[in-house]
Amino acid sequence: MNFHVLTLFPEMIEQGLHTSITGRSLEKGTITLHTVNIRNYTVNKHKKVDDYPYGGGAGMLMQAQPVYDAYRAVVEKISERKGENSKVPRVIYLTPQGRVFNQSMARELAGEEDLIFLCGHYEGIDERVLEEIVTDNISIGDYVLTGGELPALVLMDAISRMVPGVLGNQESGDTESHSNYLLEYPQYSRPEIWHDKKVPEILLSGDHAKVEEWRLERSLEKTQKLRPDLYQKWVSENEEYFIRKKKREERKKRNERKKEKKLAF
Ligand code: SAM
Numbered sequence: 235m236n237f238h239v240l241t242l243f244p245e246m247i248e249q250g251l252h253t254s255i256t257g258r259s260l261e262k263g264t265i266t267l268h269t270v271n272i273r274n275y276t277v278n279k280h281k282k283v284d285d286y287p288y289g290g291g292a293g294m295l296m297q298a299q300p301v302y303d304a305y306r307a308v309v310e311k312i313s314e315r316k317g318e319n320s321k322v323p324r325v326i327y328l329t330p331q332g333r334v335f336n337q338s339m340a341r342e343l344a345g346e347e348d349l350i351f352l353c354g355h356y357e358g359i360d361e362r363v364l365e366e367i368v369t370d371n372i373s374i375g376d377y378v379l380t381g382g383e384l385p386a387l388v389l390m391d392a393i394s395r396m397v398p399g400v401l402g403n404q405e406s407g408d409t410e411s412h413s414n415y416l417l418e419y420p421q422y423s424r425p426e427i428w429h430d431k432k433v434p435e436i437l438l439s440g441d442h443a444k445v446e447e448w449r450l451e452r453s454l455e456k457t458q459k460l461r462p463d464l465y466q467k468w469v470s471e472n473e474e475y476f477i478r479k480k481k482r483e484e485r486k487k488r489n490e491r492k493k494e495k496k497l498a499f
Pocket residue numbers: 327328329330331352353354355356357358359372373374375376377378379380381382383385
């Protein structure tokens with residue numbers, strides 16, 4: 235996975251991604267990062283990249299020219315590496331007007347070889363260049379930030395976790411919250427007792443099947459309580475789970491009754 239970021243603040247992106255798991259993945263080469271300072275591409279002799287919006291209104295707007303030239307430079311660099319006829323990579327404009335980002339979008343984007351992120355600033359970017367280069371408009375939530383750098387870092391972090399080899403244990407990406415609508419089950423580490431609270435007995439039992447069953451039950455409880463909207467989605471796609479559970483409980487009750495009868499006899 236090769237990330238290319240068009241930004242006015244490359245140092246923010248570099249520092250953010252060069253930490254923790256993404257930092258280690260950059261060192262290993264599992265992901266790569268190429269930041270491009272849009273300001274380096276302006277033809278303005280004062281290095282200006284913004285101007286007043288036509289029609290008036292608050293604030294300044296990033297101009298089309300430096301954004302477009304920075305984009306062209308990235309595309310050329312990619313086609314030098316991959317060949318002239320290679321697919322032009324997707325360009326993600328981070329914008330509060332876009333589709334709100336989620337885990338399945340992260341998983342889908344992780345399948346790309348190259349992704350270009352475009353970070354806006356000020357009041358945004360001249361619409362004409364957006365129309366020409368952007369393939370995906372993505373938001374990280376219904377609120378307005380100062381720039382697209384934090385959203386780009388959010389996306390790159392979540393996407394990286396879906397790239398094979400980034401997480402030490404690939405399984406942890408598959409069982410985390412939002413991998414299947416369910417929130418992750420509660421987890422515990424040493425010591426066994428802390429503030430008079432004991433780790434649930436089943437987790438110390440070594441019985442993997444029972445632990446898995448317990449975890450699914452706790453995931454369901456937690457999701458129902460904290461995110462009833464996600465719980466409903468899971469239920470509608472997993473009706474057979476409740477049918478199987480009901481059958482298991484009925485079988486258990488029948489067996490208990492049989493045992494009681496035998497004892498009475
Ligand atoms: N005037 C714009 C509007 O109302 O849609 C908002 C501009 S915002 C101050 C500056 C830049 O921050 C945007 O161009 C975008 O790149 C980024 N940004 C702000 N909020 C965002 C969000 N929720 N998700 C993704 N990007 C965001």
